[in-house]
Amino acid sequence: MASIKGSRKRGVALHLVLVVGLLISVFPFYWAVIMSTHASTEIFSYPPKLLPGSHFAENVRHLFDNVDFFGSMANSLLVAGTVTFLVLFFDSLAAFVFAKFRFPGRRFLFALMMAIFMVPAQLQAIPQFVIMAKLGWIGSMTALVVPAAANAFGIFWMRQYMRSAIHDELLDASKLDGAGFLRQYWHVALPVVRPGLAFLGIFTFMGQWNDYAWPLIALTDPHNVTLQVALSQLNGVHGTTDYGMVMTGALLALLPLLAVFAIGAKQIIGDLGKGAIR
Amino acid sequence: MRLSRRGLLRAGLAGTAATALGGLATGCAVPTGSTGRNMVLWYWSGGLSPKVVQNAKARYDDSMNLQAIQIGGYYRSKLMTTMTGRAHIPDIAGLKGEDMASYLPNSDQFVDLRTLGAARYRDKYLPWKWDQGIAPDGSMVGFPIDCGPVAHYYQPAVFEKAGLPHEPADVSAELDTWEKFFAAGEQLKKRLPGTFILTDALSVFGISVNQSTRRYVDEDRHFIGDQEHVRTAWDRAVEATRRGLVSKIVNGTPDNISATERGLLPSQLNASWAAGDIKLNTPRTKGKWRVAQCPGGPSNIGGSFLSITKACREPERAFELITWMLDAENQAQGFVDSVLFPSTPASYGMSELREPDAFFGGQITMDVFGPAARKIPVAFNSPYDIALGTPISDELRNFSVLGKDPDKAWKDAMSSCRRIADHVGVSY
Amino acid sequence: MATAPVVETHPAPLAAAPAPHPKKGVLSHWRLYAAISPFYLLFLAFGLIPVGFSLYLSFHRWDGLGAMEYAGLSQYRYLLADGQFWSSIGNTVVIWALATFPMIFLAMVTAVMLNSAVRFKNVYRFAFFLPNVTSIVAVAIIFGSVFSTNFGLVNALLQAVGLDQVAWLNTPWGIKVAIATLMTWQWTGYNAIIFLAGLQTIPGELYEAARMDGAGPVQTFFRITLPLLRPVLLFVLVISTVTGLQSFSEPQVLLQTTDNNSSFAGGPGHAGQTMVLYFFQQTFDNNDFGYGAAVAWGIFLVVVLFSIVNWRLVQRRGED
Numbered sequence A: 001m002a003s004i005k006g007s008r009k010r011g012v013a014l015h016l017v018l019v020v021g022l023l024i025s026v027f028p029f030y031w032a033v034i035m036s037t038h039a040s041t042e043i044f045s046y047p048p049k050l051l052p053g054s055h056f057a058e059n060v061r062h063l064f065d066n067v068d069f070f071g072s073m074a075n076s077l078l079v080a081g082t083v084t085f086l087v088l089f090f091d092s093l094a095a096f097v098f099a100k101f102r103f104p105g106r107r108f109l110f111a112l113m114m115a116i117f118m119v120p121a122q123l124q125a126i127p128q129f130v131i132m133a134k135l136g137w138i139g140s141m142t143a144l145v146v147p148a149a150a151n152a153f154g155i156f157w158m159r160q161y162m163r164s165a166i167h168d169e170l171l172d173a174s175k176l177d178g179a180g181f182l183r184q185y186w187h188v189a190l191p192v193v194r195p196g197l198a199f200l201g202i203f204t205f206m207g208q209w210n211d212y213a214w215p216l217i218a219l220t221d222p223h224n225v226t227l228q229v230a231l232s233q234l235n236g237v238h239g240t241t242d243y244g245m246v247m248t249g250a251l252l253a254l255l256p257l258l259a260v261f262a263i264g265a266k267q268i269i270g271d272l273g274k275g276a277i278r
Numbered sequence B: 001m002r003l004s005r006r007g008l009l010r011a012g013l014a015g016t017a018a019t020a021l022g023g024l025a026t027g028c029a030v031p032t033g034s035t036g037r038n039m040v041l042w043y044w045s046g047g048l049s050p051k052v053v054q055n056a057k058a059r060y061d062d063s064m065n066l067q068a069i070q071i072g073g074y075y076r077s078k079l080m081t082t083m084t085g086r087a088h089i090p091d092i093a094g095l096k097g098e099d100m101a102s103y104l105p106n107s108d109q110f111v112d113l114r115t116l117g118a119a120r121y122r123d124k125y126l127p128w129k130w131d132q133g134i135a136p137d138g139s140m141v142g143f144p145i146d147c148g149p150v151a152h153y154y155q156p157a158v159f160e161k162a163g164l165p166h167e168p169a170d171v172s173a174e175l176d177t178w179e180k181f182f183a184a185g186e187q188l189k190k191r192l193p194g195t196f197i198l199t200d201a202l203s204v205f206g207i208s209v210n211q212s213t214r215r216y217v218d219e220d221r222h223f224i225g226d227q228e229h230v231r232t233a234w235d236r237a238v239e240a241t242r243r244g245l246v247s248k249i250v251n252g253t254p255d256n257i258s259a260t261e262r263g264l265l266p267s268q269l270n271a272s273w274a275a276g277d278i279k280l281n282t283p284r285t286k287g288k289w290r291v292a293q294c295p296g297g298p299s300n301i302g303g304s305f306l307s308i309t310k311a312c313r314e315p316e317r318a319f320e321l322i323t324w325m326l327d328a329e330n331q332a333q334g335f336v337d338s339v340l341f342p343s344t345p346a347s348y349g350m351s352e353l354r355e356p357d358a359f360f361g362g363q364i365t366m367d368v369f370g371p372a373a374r375k376i377p378v379a380f381n382s383p384y385d386i387a388l389g390t391p392i393s394d395e396l397r398n399f400s401v402l403g404k405d406p407d408k409a410w411k412d413a414m415s416s417c418r419r420i421a422d423h424v425g426v427s428y
Numbered sequence C: 001m002a003t004a005p006v007v008e009t010h011p012a013p014l015a016a017a018p019a020p021h022p023k024k025g026v027l028s029h030w031r032l033y034a035a036i037s038p039f040y041l042l043f044l045a046f047g048l049i050p051v052g053f054s055l056y057l058s059f060h061r062w063d064g065l066g067a068m069e070y071a072g073l074s075q076y077r078y079l080l081a082d083g084q085f086w087s088s089i090g091n092t093v094v095i096w097a098l099a100t101f102p103m104i105f106l107a108m109v110t111a112v113m114l115n116s117a118v119r120f121k122n123v124y125r126f127a128f129f130l131p132n133v134t135s136i137v138a139v140a141i142i143f144g145s146v147f148s149t150n151f152g153l154v155n156a157l158l159q160a161v162g163l164d165q166v167a168w169l170n171t172p173w174g175i176k177v178a179i180a181t182l183m184t185w186q187w188t189g190y191n192a193i194i195f196l197a198g199l200q201t202i203p204g205e206l207y208e209a210a211r212m213d214g215a216g217p218v219q220t221f222f223r224i225t226l227p228l229l230r231p232v233l234l235f236v237l238v239i240s241t242v243t244g245l246q247s248f249s250e251p252q253v254l255l256q257t258t259d260n261n262s263s264f265a266g267g268p269g270h271a272g273q274t275m276v277l278y279f280f281q282q283t284f285d286n287n288d289f290g291y292g293a294a295v296a297w298g299i300f301l302v303v304v305l306f307s308i309v310n311w312r313l314v315q316r317r318g319e320d
Helices: A002-036 A056-066 A069-100 A106-117 A121-135 A142-148 A152-165 A168-176 A181-192 A194-210 A213-218 A227-232 A243-268 B005-027 B050-059 B075-085 B097-109 B118-124 B127-132 B156-161 B168-174 B178-191 B202-210 B228-242 B254-261 B274-281 B315-325 B328-338 B345-349 B366-374 B385-400 B406-424 C005-009 C026-057 C074-081 C083-115 C121-132 C136-146 C153-160 C172-199 C204-212 C217-228 C230-244 C249-255 C275-285 C289-314
Strands: B038-043 B065-070 B092-096 B150-154 B267-271 B290-293 B304-308
Touching (some): A002 C083, A069 A194, A069 A227, A069 A243, A121 A213, A121 B075, A142 C026, A152 A194, A181 C026, A194 A243, A213 A227, A213 B075, B038 B315, B075 B092, B150 B168, B150 B366, B156 B178, B168 B290, B202 B228, B202 B267, B228 B385, B304 B315, B385 B406, B385 C275, C074 C289, C083 C289, C136 C249, C204 C217
Parallel strands (some): B038 B065
16 A cells, blocks of 8 residues: 555656656747747737737748748658668668677777767868769759768667667577578667667658758759758848748648657657567 | 568669659759859848849840749858859849958959949949949949948937937937937936946947948058047947946847837937837837937948859840849839838939838838938948957957956957957958 | 676676677678768768868868968967867867756656656657757747846746846856756757667566566666666767767857857857857858868867767777
């Protein structure tokens, strides 16, 4: 009896803490929703508006008048989807090698990759633009997809994840069964690291979806851009920005991300015991 | 689920194919670049009147296919990337006023508008604005879009309560010097405690420098930021702070908006386009504002240009287009649509610009901005002005916000400037 | 220490794998090289030239459009003597430390709480993900409000417990705390999701065995969860270092309204100017691309240095 009471108390305390965290996490998002339902002139008044307004439909109409929302969203889906697929494949394959095999140059190649990862990316726009222009890729989605197809972040993550998730006995056993390298990767490694892949997939998709600095430079045709580039065109100068519309665009652009998260996150939290060894 | 090596290869190929398809699918839509008919114009949201752009498209439909593109994000870096990369350069490019100093030394990237007969249009534009589009080598890079004459925005009800002049004409006449403006600030503060005539000290400094005909670096690449005109502006900002005329409120916070709505910050020295910001940030103050002349004389903040790049195949057509888009009538339209203050004095008398503005209690604000715009002092804009002006305003902020000793702050600013001047090759 | 049989008896999952072909030559590993090649090929194709270009640039003066002018080592000499660059390193490290340690702690706690069987798991998980995707415009406005002097939530709380108001966005420490708070808010949920994925790899039997041994939740955490989470913790720490030391968007959005002439200045006294913001200011405000490149290489060295230190701290001896 006492212990049940105790654990219930602990449960209530747990939820109390989590609810506080939830409120802190959600409030700015809630406020973004509020902004998207008001006219631009109502947004900055003080005290701030805390309840939704009635301007949402009009903001949406303005948004659709000003940008090709669905066209650019289709481009974003194409880019983010393709990149995510390629990254999951290339990164997990490379990570499997770094995590579970020894071969000459392993430490050097891994250190090199980490060093490349640490080079600040900000100065690279001009030469990258020149390369892409020579290849004739400027203006097309290829310029966004190909350079992003494998990255150090994902390889590092999957390597760390595989080190603890893939047990050597499994690999040894599969080897005794005569499995080659690719079979081991596909049948032994991948099924075990699904939560890790889910994380990588969600955040690769998200990073590509929200990326904006390079697409802005690489995409030259205004009728053929990604969503974030299209939305960036809405920011005006000095008092001409329609914040209600901008916020509506930002919110609508978020919906696919939330969907991807909802799907992918199921992999990340499973039940205890459904983990590595079965 | 069994998977052979071939199966895996297929999966990989599917990915590659998707990529290639993506490239192909979008590849078809890419314009082949600037042909004779295509005329690509880059600008930014709010940089040109949408209606004028639309009309231009229709008007020149026979001779060209005008593609007016709004570029989001950091405009200058995108334009410079394409120019340096020598690919996909627009035919016509908008140039922001604050970036002009960095474009002008590279005038070889642009068509010299003098060669297209720009001289014919010269007398229709504000002379100082026209000169700002001309490079040191004499070639004309930028054709004037708008400008940003500075005015004194104030709330008459508060001024009246403090016993200050409150009709626009009286404020313009009686607060015409900085000294009188500061005296009014003191009276305001004494009669209505908690009320400040200035939000921050930096605006005093910035506007004072802009009222002069010199800035930080002269034509001979010599540092002049240690001279009288800058020192006067500095001392003026220090004086305003010391006399307690400057609030401690941070711009753009709820504190700022609330204080403005409650009449605790009843005054702002700012450019014509700031009217849009005031309307957006404090809509509830509608009718409570008026506009008067800025103390200490006219000055300017912002304003931009159109240019024709060397990549343009038909500069004559492009020039015809921009001179039409920026004529007096279309500039009046730009003011109505996007608060772009015309650089064509002929616009100032047009009926659209002489509409009473309800936000300013029915005042015809052109009566203030128009005369100010004509009398703006011309200063040489050096590409090194930003690098060498920043340490001075940084140190001024260290004094006004963080309470640093002003003499020490000035000395530190000068030693930073000496170091930077040496580094960028400006003589000190 | 003496009574920690749980981990010891279980086959240690971190042990390095036995080499499949320890004695064969390089060529026999071609499958492995092929499998890791895409990253390196992409770097050769698209990364090497930009990196080389920025190195070349750092030995020149360039305004971004005109002709380049050879400058030898002068950009680096200037960098070493540039007080503002050094103070930007200090700012970055302070902000990074103020944000990273609370963030990792909170993320770990959140992950463990979510992993213990609670109801509404999906709701919480979704909510904690939101800060990472909320529009930065809305975030900037909210945090500007939260830290504003007269109407800010933080100052209201301070006053409620009898303390004085703090002009957060107008004092050097206040600025750093505000930026670090914003970063913690934005990235705690993200890191919690990483830890959750890591917790998934810990077999349930281990917890059962621990419970049988009479270990409490705290003991279980330190004896089982933390050791087994070490690779993931190392990942989080290294990533937080690399991204945290290259942060710029948080200070930029939070302080843009306080900066009159540059959105890269980092507030009064440059108190919130991180290394990358300084890079932006030099490159894009001042048009000094050559010096900007030298600054970028300076940033690279700082990041590498910190990453190595972190790696050494977390990694056990005998592993790479």
